[in-house]
Amino acid sequence: MNIVSVLERELGKEAVVGPGDERLEDYGRDESPLPEFYPPACAVLCESTEQVAAVLRICLEQNTPVTPRGAGSGMVGGALPVRGGVVLSTEKMQRIKEIDPADLVAVVEPGVITGKFQEAVEAAGVFYPPDPASLEYCSIGGNASTNAGGPRAFKYGVTRDYVLGLEVALMGGEVLRCGRRTAKGVTSYDLVAGFVGTEGTFGVITEMCVKLVPKPAAAATILGVFTDLAKAGLAIEALLRSGVRPSVLEIADKFSIDAVRPKARYRFPANAGAIVLCEVDGEADMMEMMMERIGLAFDELGAIDVLAASEPAERSKVWEARRLISGALKEAYRIKVNEDICVPRGKIVEMIARCDRIAAETGIPIAVFGHAGDGNLHTNLLSNEDPMDPAVREKLWHAAGQIFTHAVALGGTLSGEHGIGLTKKPYVTLEQSPQLIEWQHRWKAMWDPSGLLNPGKRLPERQKRCSE
């Protein structure tokens, strides 16, 4: 009996999206810039931990690869079934089981959409800070599996900082509960930290206990417009040295500004060469003072314009230009390879200058924007050539390789938030030693000795034994 029939028999036909069902195509793609479609044998839309465990048991028994999937918004191909087999989707596991404002914790199933979870939490008077830009459609289980970050990571940290406890189904069907629901706890080895960010290669998250924080009473947003990046870089340095702790600190280069000019309601000055967007949150009576202080600092450092707002609707207008960048670039170019290197904060301006040089040398336009507070830059390689042409893709990935090489040389890392998945796997050796890669293979083998769980992701093939 083939795998699809076994799954249909054990989980019911309604749980399985099989061959001939037009929905199946969706499970062979994600938001990565890869043009290929990776057809799975089927997708299983699990509704409970028991079903997830059953799929993992059957896949092991049938020696079939299985790829976990949340909402499919990943940008590195992590949820693509590159070796075929089964896609295990958590999209139907959407229950928010508990929000406890007194204990400051919530318990959720992995398929809950992050933005919906934030709304529910805020309605209960508390706050869940991780805010990937994809929050309207990504899942919280996907966020934990990629250790997603977002603009607020500068003040509040990334998803890992909020995951207290996990229920995980392992290859073969065993279900493990690890972590805690208390603020502190050191009784066991930190297996939770081990599962977060492993992109579905160690196990499938079936339930999460996450930390909440008190909801800030108010926030203010300040946009500084500068003629060039060097001035924007100085403004960021000065701001951080002044002791201000923004919740958000974003930067964008001239290329990004020019892409949003036609779309944004804000009329950028003709000589705008860089923007710094800063957000602070806290007590309502502090906001006026913070806006003035940051606005003045931007002025003193040569800003050609400053916008500031504390009312939600006005703040949203100040955010607009930054928010529109990614979509504007996507609309203007047929190919957009959005990387997410992270460099030490002091190297941001140098890294952007190096991207400009790579763009000049390769002829590939590169727009850079991102989370300056964390040194996390989105370097967008753009092209209007044919996405299916291997030569075009080779050229783009070669330029991406140069960006990674420079980021590592500056003390940085390949990925600040999107993960490694499939697309960045060939570049891991730029950053990690054969010894480190070997130890990760051993770790992976402990959780998944069969190698059937999300195969072909994250780790480059074994190079040599660490003792050699």
Ligand SMILES: Cc1cc2nc3c(=O)[nH]c(=O)nc-3n(C[C@H](O)[C@H](O)[C@H](O)COP(=O)(O)OP(=O)(O)OC[C@H]3O[C@@H](n4cnc5c(N)ncnc54)[C@H](O)[C@@H]3O)c2cc1C
């Ligand atoms: C427009 C846009 C903006 C984005 N902005 C950000 C951003 O600001 N910050 C950021 O970090 N990312 C961002 N992303 C990337 C993406 O949204 C995140 O990586 C997100 O965390 C993926 O969640 P998902 O539910 O879509 O996961 P998927 O894409 O379905 O899967 C991602 C990985 O997690 C694994 N996985 C999913 N669910 C589980 C589970 N329950 N158990 C085990 N493994 C699982 C998959 O196997 C895969 O390896 C953006 C993407 C887009 C398209």
